[in-house]
Amino acid sequence: MFYLTKTPGWLKKLYPSRIWQINTAKKNIYLSFDDGPHAEATPFVLDELKKYNAKATFFCIGKNVVEFEHIYKRIIEEGHAVGNHTYNHLNGWETGDDIYLKNVTKASGVIESNLFRPPYGRITSNQVKSLGKKTNKLRVIMWSVLSGDFDHGLSNKKCLDNVLRNADKGSIVVLHDSEKAFEKLQFVLPQILKHFTDVGYQFEKIMLE
Secondary structure, eight states: OOOOSBOOHHHHHHSTTSBOBOOOSSOEEEEEEESOOOTTHHHHHHHHHHHTTOOOEEEEOHHHHHHTHHHHHHHHHTTOEEEEOOSSOOOGGGSOHHHHHHHHHHHHTTOOOSEEOOGGGOOOHHHHHHHHSTTTOOEEBOOSEEOOTTOTTSOHHHHHHHHHHHOOTTBEEEEEOSTTTHHHHHHHHHHHHHHHHHTTOEEOOOOOO
């Protein structure tokens, strides 16, 4: 399985309309969690974040919001941001524009947010343009650091190292509150929170106009 742990500068320049990091002079890191809400993983994440007064952004799948509405409400009640991750976790490269956009709109019916992250990071330029139009007004949020917690071939330690070695001021870090990633998440998240807190960082949610 090939993926880039740290997003290179050339890729950010190639797609400048997508948000890859947050420009800030403060020692802020922006943790994000994809694919929830999940019955076990999301409450675990929320409990860990609370220990450090940390805020994060949860990119939620619409059907999971419907199934676990009480957990979704808890995310919001505890002061975190939410974002749209389609209704059925669609791959934009493999889905026609009309179907993709209708699926995103369906998710917007249960997820009130102007933030959108494409599943797998796979989205076409036409889809990005359509999401940014006045009817949608969605900002496409990518990432600067990919933990790899979804990768069963990756050790827990390597997953942790991916974040500790690459995250810096303004980094948007991707983790997953999902069944697939839960084992790694339980190992890496407490250590990420402790490490960066100990060296003076704060964890903030993504907020864009």
